[in-house]
Amino acid sequence: MSDTWSTLFNPESGYTDLAMDTPLSPLDGRYRAAVAPLANTLSEAALNRARVHVEVEWLIYLMDHEVLPGAPTLTDAERAYLRRLAVDFGPEDIHRLARIEAETRHDVKAVEYLIKEHLDQAPDELGDSTCLPDLHEVVHIFCTSEDINNLAYALTVAAAVTHTWLPAARQLIESLRAIARDGADAPMLAHTHGQPATPVTMGKEMAVFIHRLNRQIDRIEKAEYLGKINGATGTWAAHMVAVPGADWPALAQGFVEFLGLTWNPLTTQIESHDWQAELYSDVARFNRIAHNLATDCWSYISMGYFHQNLAAQGSTGSSTMPHKVNPIRFENAEANLEISCALFDTLAATLVTSRMQRDLTDSTTQRNIGVAFGHSLLALDNLVRGLAGLDINRERMAADLDQNWAVLGEAVQQAMRAASIAGATGMANPYERLKELTRGHTVGADEMRTFIAGLGLPGEVEHRLLDLTPATYIGQSEKMAGWE
Secondary structure (H helix, E strand, O other), X not given: OOHHHHHHOOHHHOOOOOOOOOOOOHHHOOOHHHHHHHHHHHOHHHHHHHHHHHHHHHHHHHHHXXXXXXXXXXXXXXXXXXXXXXXXXXXXXXXXXXXXXXXXXXXXXXXXXXXXXXXXXXXXXXXXXXXXXXXXXXXXXXXXXXXXXXXXXXXXHHHHHHHHHHHHHHHHHHHHHHHHHHOOOOEEEEEEOOEEEEEEEHHHXXXXXXXXXXHHHHHHHOOOOEEOOOOXXXXXXXXXXXXXXXXXXXXXXXXXXXXXXXXXOOOOOOOOOHHHHHHHHHHHHHHHHHHHHHHHHHHHHHHOOEEEOHHHHOOOOOOOOOOOOOOHHHHHHHHHHHHHHHHHHHHHHHOOOOOOOOOOHHHHHHOOHHHHHHHHHHHHHHHHHHHHOEEEOHHHHHHHHHOOHHHHHHHHHHHHHHHHHOOOOOOOOHHHHHHHHHOOOOOXXXXXXXXXXXXXXXXXXXXXHHOOOOOOOOOOHHHHOOOO
């Protein structure tokens, strides 16, 4: 090991410490611009803002429903003040929370204490007559930490999916739709098992991906975001002892639905996270279809079926080979989709299990939700950019089609079968005869047409086959490009 290397990474050598100012994750460094919108919903700060929102709304809800005997009635000004705690949540609150949590060693308790500090400051804005400083004991009343956390996570994940991830997914669909329309009538040699096969159009192939991705988007759009607020083991036990006259299940359902979530009536200490597993599995499946798109586009580029527009790609190409334009957008998407899927698979597999009434494995696991969505969002951004830089190379595809007249063997064989059924003679063993003509031999237009002319097919069938070329042997492909 070189002395320089030893110096650079020995903490006692006096090297420049990068730890405090340098992001460890590429999502917060190199790729920050592409994933920045997720910070509004899936960052630690966003989670704490959501916790403040849930705590405040629970306090207001209990007060407005007169659940607590002897509690004062809130004024409109006091409700507005409380709700601004979440709306105005910013750097000052983030830093104050960090200082409080350093003492409490408990994130939700730190939120509770932060809100109480704001209650104490209310008279500065609302006057000495406000009741808010007297409501310390209403903050977090009847709540275990998971009552706040499960609702906060449901709100933040729902917001991230609705306002950030789904729009990016739909943008990918729009990018594909543009290529599908442009390539609806662009004949292309298909490749099954990597071998020349019945032609399609590029537009039809892109429409297949649109259809597949749209099915997953439909599932994700219908996702349920569940929530609960029922105490330490899900029984409202303390609630009923402290305030026995209240209908706690009905109040809990009303509050969860007021937040815009679906009520989960039967839980342990935690909301069971099954909805998260369902959602993450669907997003991972979308990712995998997008991964298939990335690898197919990469293959079409390597075959010359797509031409890359260097300016649109924003790429210099190879660092040493000037002739190259590397398909980096698709390679980047491929890798990030794999990372995202690995994280989503882990989330989906582990979040459904919690030992007996509660363990804390989900606490650490859920902190990676934003990372999983971040790598997916980054991949979608790269796919959209990559697709924007592609032009269909019709000339190259036409050349490949012209070199593969053997693919018409399928059409000739099936026409012979149909003619035989209709009463034509001399149509025996069509598969074997086409196999003898095409397998292991180079078959061009002349050879194929000579073969067709010698079969003795009915005139109309023969003319139809003689007019057929690999470029016109595309079935319903052009129409299918618009089916999606």
